[in-house]
Amino acid sequence: MRSIVVKYLKKTGAGSPLHPAPVGNRIFHTSLEFQTMSLDKRYLKSKPVCKVKFIAPEPLVERSKKIFLAGEFNEWDYENAPLRKQKDGTYATTIDLETGKEYEYRYVLDGECWENDYDADKYVPNTCGADNSVVVV
Structure with a gap:
């Protein structure tokens, strides 16, 4: 995906911070083109x-x-799912999920602040008046 985005940005000249480049259902800026996606x-x-x-x-x-x-x-029990620093400097964890389902999730920062994933497959409203990230497998 990254090479497709880079080729598109170079070919069209799009993707500057002032002129975002639409690629599929995402918007890319040149400053973000090499950023890793949050779901693998x-x-x-x-x-x-x-x-x-x-x-x-x-x-x-x-x-x-x-x-x-x-x-x-994980029944929203975040303490049993810490993200660990990877060799490339990112923080990640891997979970085995049954296919054919959708799972709501959020990141918890320092045990206090609940945040969504910027690259989630989709978002759904939760009971607290915010949205949850969703991964579709």
Whole structure:
């Protein structure tokens, strides 16, 4: 995906901070073109499971000391799902999810602040008057 975005931006000259470049259903700026996506899905051929790697967006990493993942897949118990620093400097955790379903989730910063994923598959309203991120597998 990244190489497609880069080719599009170079070809059209779009993507400056003042002129965002639409690519599919996302908007890209040249300053963001090499940013990692926050969901990495790997479907297993042997069983109906998808290994989903949740990667915290950089702005969340900059604002917190510890990042956790809370969602329907862990009964919103974020303390058992900390994101760990990866070799590339990102913070991530991988969860095995049953395919054919949608799961609501949010990042929890320092055990206090609940934040959405900027690259979630979609968003749904929650009972607290905000939205939850959703991953579709």
